[in-house]
Amino acid sequence: MKQKITLKHIAKELQVSISTVSKALKNSEEISRDTKEKIQAFAKLYNYKPNNIAISLKNKRTKNIGVIIPDIVHHFFTTVVRGVEKYANTKGYNVIVCLSDESFDKEVINMEMLANGSIDGFIMSLSSDTQLKGDYNHLKEVIEQGIPMLLFDRITNEVDCDKVIIDDQMGAYLATQKLIDEGRKKIALVTTEDYLSVSRERKTGFVRALKDNHMEVQEQYILQMPTMGMEEKPFKNFFDSVEVDAVLCVNEIFAISGMRYLKSKGKRIPEDVSFIGFTDGLLSKYANPSLTAIDQHGEKMGEAAAEILIEKIESELEEPSFKTKILSPTLIERDSTIN
Amino acid sequence: MKQKITLKHIAKELQVSISTVSKALKNSEEISRDTKEKIQAFAKLYNYKPNNIAISLKNKRTKNIGVIIPDIVHHFFTTVVRGVEKYANTKGYNVIVCLSDESFDKEVINMEMLANGSIDGFIMSLSSDTQLKGDYNHLKEVIEQGIPMLLFDRITNEVDCDKVIIDDQMGAYLATQKLIDEGRKKIALVTTEDYLSVSRERKTGFVRALKDNHMEVQEQYILQMPTMGMEEKPFKNFFDSVEVDAVLCVNEIFAISGMRYLKSKGKRIPEDVSFIGFTDGLLSKYANPSLTAIDQHGEKMGEAAAEILIEKIESELEEPSFKTKILSPTLIERDSTIN
DNA sequence: TATGAACACGAAACCGATTTCGTAATACTT
DNA sequence: AAGTATTACGAAATCGGTTTCGTGTTCATA
Known part of the structure; x- marks a missing residue:
């Protein structure tokens, strides 16, 4: 040796x-x-x-970026990580990935571990637990310490820092408009609990599109899924009680499960019911029928995030000027909608 | 501030x-x-x-584990990472994730970056490029330096280190036997190029199962896909030229694409043709019909890898004794096979 | 009263680099 | 020949901790 x-x-x-x-x-x-x-x-x-460690100690710069995401077995987040990695590597940075597992406590612990000199800046997306709790002191403290921080996708207005999001409202609006243009009259929205920032935004876009087209917003057409994983029962209750001709889902799984249930009830997709899902992942592409989806451009988001963060890290200036970059989603038309 | x-x-x-x-x-x-x-x-x-950096410098231990995987937008690898994270965190370790992007050069660069003090040990899966090239000097050098290293899933016999794999042969054997038990006679194997260690193993298991059942192994029933992403044409050529009643695929995508093509040709699944795919990911669960799959237990694999590596890191002993842990795959029966 | 132990703390080396500053030796100037 | 400039290098401080060892006090013991 x-x-x-x-x-x-x-x-x-x-x-x-x-x-x-x-x-x-x-x-x-x-x-x-x-x-x-x-x-x-x-x-x-x-x-x-x-020796990197010695240099880090001397320079007080580690050339590491901390990325904290709620889940890694998740298509969208992994595409973001890939984007971050891609850009960061070109600038000589490593990426330290930590998972909050949707838990507030793990988020706090991971941040504290990394904040003690291990990284030069954070790129993170809030855990659902954190958004539910509404406690952002751990973020504020890190920012107080002068560590650059960037939030993406699941953000909050309560902390002042750089942000990268896609225009979720616009995504929902685009999708809803597409359904309306198809002539759909009874459009359902399948979403999660309201405390997730993205779900809130998407609902707003959905509602706005309906209103702009002089359509009534009916609460009975909105299904709020309790937790992920057990979609069958809520879907059964929902689709058995209301008649719909189009469904917008805030994620792929809801869309796939919804399509499956309706197909089992003899509905044809897209002839009887159209479907659009958020997040253009593997499922959308390989679903049967393939799912029209809203592409959130995760990789671009990651690259943008890394670029903004690294620029902040490497800029000397003290003045805290934060920007929010809003990426535009795109509608990818496949076979779950007409045309 | x-x-x-x-x-x-x-x-x-x-x-x-x-x-x-x-x-x-x-x-x-x-x-x-x-x-x-x-x-x-x-x-x-x-x-x-x-300050972590100061402590790392003094102790010559970073409490970081470097994980190098070929791709992160990949269900199996992310489940492994999750397992590693899970175990590592309980032991106070961070996980630094680097992506080789299936490239030999990126693999080398990332390893060198991390090997200069940033991490206490490596957990990695070889890039396809590396396996194709057959050049493992970067691994050997790192091991020479005394940095603990563990390979998982895509491994090589050319380097001496700890390894964690699933019994790919057994997985393929199980799956093939299942198809044979169903009464299938013309069983196809859809695989990738041979240089990937896992594909080789799976093919061996497939062949062994056929032989054990006194069935002939016919090369025409084996389809080697050139590259990922463009499955349509090869599938068309393949399925239009040979008649099969069962298909074993080395990944989900091949299985889903294959099912789609055969369905479009009027075949019923599983009545006319059964399908089994490797890797039990999202696609398998949500496919239509849902796909019988071989679960590779990625998360367990990650945990096992982290456990073995951390034990090695924390053990003082110099003697290099390496173990290879072989996990058993399980067959998850769904609707793409009978019963 | 002299001696040894126990106590409580500080000085300094060390981890592996970077960087400022000082200086011996040479070369150049007038 | 004396003074100055240049060259080429080393000593030492620094980053932020840990750890060994030394030492001044206090206290108890012979």
């Missing part, structure tokens, strides 16, 4: 001081050509690589 | 030495009750948290 070589080793071996070695390896003008060549050759031979 | 407080600050404020503060905060017997209480109270008041 050959141990990692340090400046000290090189210095001792070559009978020079550590400072000389350090300077020689950075090609400093201070060091003579001869010495530099000797040291550089030796370093190359022994494959010297500076 | 209130700066992070350090031992030095506390020492100056309380007119004691840095060593005293350090010891007091660790509740050392050396320090008097009075002084300890004073220092601890002060530290709590100002929310002192030691």
Whole structure:
């Protein structure tokens, strides 16, 4: 086992001081050509690589970005992470991923771990637990400490920081308008609890589109799913009690499950009922029929987030000016809608 | 912006030495009750948290685990990451995720970045590029340096280290046997290029099951997909030229696409053709018909990997004893097979 | 009263780098 | 020849902790 070589080793071996070695390896003008060549050759031979930790301690910069997401087995979040990674790597940054598991406590713990010097900045999406609780002190503290922070997708107005979101309202509006343009009259919305910022926005867009088209907003057409995973029963109750001709779902799973149930009831999709789902993931593409979906451009979001955060990290300026970047969603038409 | 407080600050404020503060905060017997209480109270008041980087430098341990995977927008890998995270967090470790993007070069670069002090050990799955190339020197070097390394799923026999895999042969065997038990005679295998270790193993299991049942192995029943993403054409060529009554696919996408194509040709699933796919992901569950699948237990795999690696990291012993943990896959029966 | 132990704390080395500043040796100037 | 400038390098501080060892007080013991 050959141990990692340090400046000290090189210095001792070559009978020079550590400072000389350090300077020689950075090609400093201070060091003579001869010495530099000797040291550089030796370093190359022994494959010297500076210790990141030591450099981090000295520079007070780690070249690490902390990404905290609620779940990693989740298409949208992984595309965002991929985008972050992609951009961050081009700038020489590593990505430390932590999962909050939708839990407030885990979110706090992870943030604290990372905030003690491990990272130069945060990119995060709030856990549902945190949004439900409405407690953002852990974020505020980190920002207070001067650590750059960027929220994406699941954000809050309560903390001042950079943000990247897609225009969820617009996404829902686009989708709803598409359904209306198809001639649908009884359009349902399947959503989650209201405390999730994105669900709220999507509902607003849905309602706005109906109103703009002089259609009545009926609460009975809105289904709020209790928790993920057990969609069957609520769907049965819902679709057995109201007659609909189009459904907008805030995620893929709801859409797929909804289509399945209606198909089992003999409905044809899209002839009898159209479906549109949020998040253009694998399920949408491979569903049967394939699902018209709203693409949230997760990868672009991740890249944008990383770019904004890294710029903030590397900018010296103290003045806290925060921007919110709003990406536009796009409607990807497939076979669950007409045309 | 209130700066992070350090031992030095506390020492100056309380007119004691840095060593005293350090010891007091660790509740050392050396320090008097009075002084300890004073220092601890002060530290709590100002929310002192030691700097991870400094501790890492001193201890030569970072409490970080590097995870390198080929892709993150991939159900199986994310479940593994989740398992790693889950176990690692209970032990106070962070997870640094890097993506090789199936590229040899990115794999090398990421490993080198992390190997210079950023992590205490690696958990990784080889990129397809690396497996194709067959060059494992970057792994060997890292191991040479004494950094614990664990390979999972996509492994190689060329490097000596801990490994966690599922018994891919057994998975394929189980699945094939299931199809045979159903009375299928013309069983196809849809796989990828042979250089992926897992595909090779699965093919072996497939062949072994046929042989054990005294069935002929016919090369024409084996379809090797060129690259992911463009399955339509190869499927068309394949299914139009050979008549099959069952299909085993090495991933979900192949299975879903295959089912779709055969359905479009008027075949009924599972009556006319049965399907089984590897990796029990979202697609399997929500496919139509839902897909009988081989569960690779990604999360368990991640947990097992993290456990083995962390134990290695924390054990002092020099002797390099490596184990390979083989998890057993399970067949999850759904509607794409009979019964 | 001298001696040893126990107590409570500080100085300093160390982890592995970077960087400022000081200085010996040489070269150049007048 | 004396003074100045340049070259080439080393000592030491620093980042923020941990840890070993040394030491001044106080107390009890012979």
